[in-house]
Amino acid sequence: MILTLTVNPAVDHNVSVDRLVFDDRAYILATGDAAGGRGINASRVLHAYGAKTHALLLSGGKNGEKLERLLQGAGFPFDAVPIAHEIRTNLTISDQQGLTAKLNELGPPISEEELERLEAAVEKRMARAQWLMLCGSIPPTVAADFYRKLIVKARAKGVQTLLDTDGDALLYGIEAGPTVVTPNQQEAERLLNRALITRAQFFDAAERMKGLGAESVFLSLGSRGAVGADATHLFEVLPPRIDALSPIGAGDAAAAAFVWARTKKKDFADAVRWGVAAGTASARLPGTTFASLAQTKEIYRQTEVRQMPRPASHG
Numbered sequence: 001m002i003l004t005l006t007v008n009p010a011v012d013h014n015v016s017v018d019r020l021v022f023d024d025r026a027y028i029l030a031t032g033d034a035a036g037g038r039g040i041n042a043s044r045v046l047h048a049y050g051a052k053t054h055a056l057l058l059s060g061g062k063n064g065e066k067l068e069r070l071l072q073g074a075g076f077p078f079d080a081v082p083i084a085h086e087i088r089t090n091l092t093i094s095d096q097q098g099l100t101a102k103l104n105e106l107g108p109p110i111s112e113e114e115l116e117r118l119e120a121a122v123e124k125r126m127a128r129a130q131w132l133m134l135c136g137s138i139p140p141t142v143a144a145d146f147y148r149k150l151i152v153k154a155r156a157k158g159v160q161t162l163l164d165t166d167g168d169a170l171l172y173g174i175e176a177g178p179t180v181v182t183p184n185q186q187e188a189e190r191l192l193n194r195a196l197i198t199r200a201q202f203f204d205a206a207e208r209m210k211g212l213g214a215e216s217v218f219l220s221l222g223s224r225g226a227v228g229a230d231a232t233h234l235f236e237v238l239p240p241r242i243d244a245l246s247p248i249g250a251g252d253a254a255a256a257a258f259v260w261a262r263t264k265k266k267d268f269a270d271a272v273r274w275g276v277a278a279g280t281a282s283a284r285l286p287g288t289t290f291a292s293l294a295q296t297k298e299i300y301r302q303t304e305v306r307q308m309p310r311p312a313s314h315g
Helices: 038-048 061-072 112-126 146-156 167-175 185-192 199-211 250-263 268-283 293-300
Strands: 002-006 010-017 028-036 053-059 078-082 088-095 100-103 131-135 160-164 217-220 226-229 234-238 304-308
Touching (some): 002 038, 002 112, 010 061, 028 038, 038 053, 038 131, 053 061, 061 078, 112 146, 131 146, 131 250, 146 160, 160 167, 160 250, 167 185, 185 199, 199 217, 199 226, 199 234, 217 250, 217 268, 250 268, 268 293, 268 304
Parallel strands (some): 002 053, 002 131, 010 088, 053 078
Antiparallel strands (some): 010 028, 088 100, 217 226
């Protein structure tokens, strides 16, 4: 079973407009609400692929009630740990040319007691899990080492971990030795405090993140594919050119497809290839829509893995 954790879920309010422009009017074509959060999105993709998944999340206020109602029809089981404060509303605006603006709230205050209940729920479900996916931001009042503590506990239980986050939560979490870390380019730049522009810099960044503690690295580069690094291999995965409609959620699809592939006994490079295929296939779809397994397979066949020689070790 694949366990996903969303500490900072949201009700995603999605707005489609004819065009996204400044200093002029645009017309709203459609609106809708969805249960949002990286872990929830990952569970949605895993369930669509036929994998057994269980989502853990925090829930509070009227937004929490709405989130849980939205999740009732998702098809996979979830545990919502209650909190006193209202969970977030995030706003996504997409136009017909593929431009997207995403505006996220920071998240509610979480008490120590609420966090302890969440940790207890994770530990309980971990007993039957093969993977624990730690997904998304953490609210401002949660200690930056929260994911690190869970990675340590998972390692002790023999549960593999995927870390998909940003900022200090990524910095502390990566030191605990997650099985794989899956930053996008911007998250990697913030972690390493440097711009990543060239292929050589992407490969170097993957190696440096391994040096910080991750067992393996899946560095997502959007339309340029990804760079992967594990104990023995350094490689890039090149996707086909597509007309991207919305990149929102593509990273969540990529992380989910990677873990799905690993549970199917695919090797690390092939799992990254599946991840790139899922992210690319999802980016072709409007709004926060995720590609089916059939759509992902179509792109998978068009992706290419190129192995790279290992650079000299960083001293």
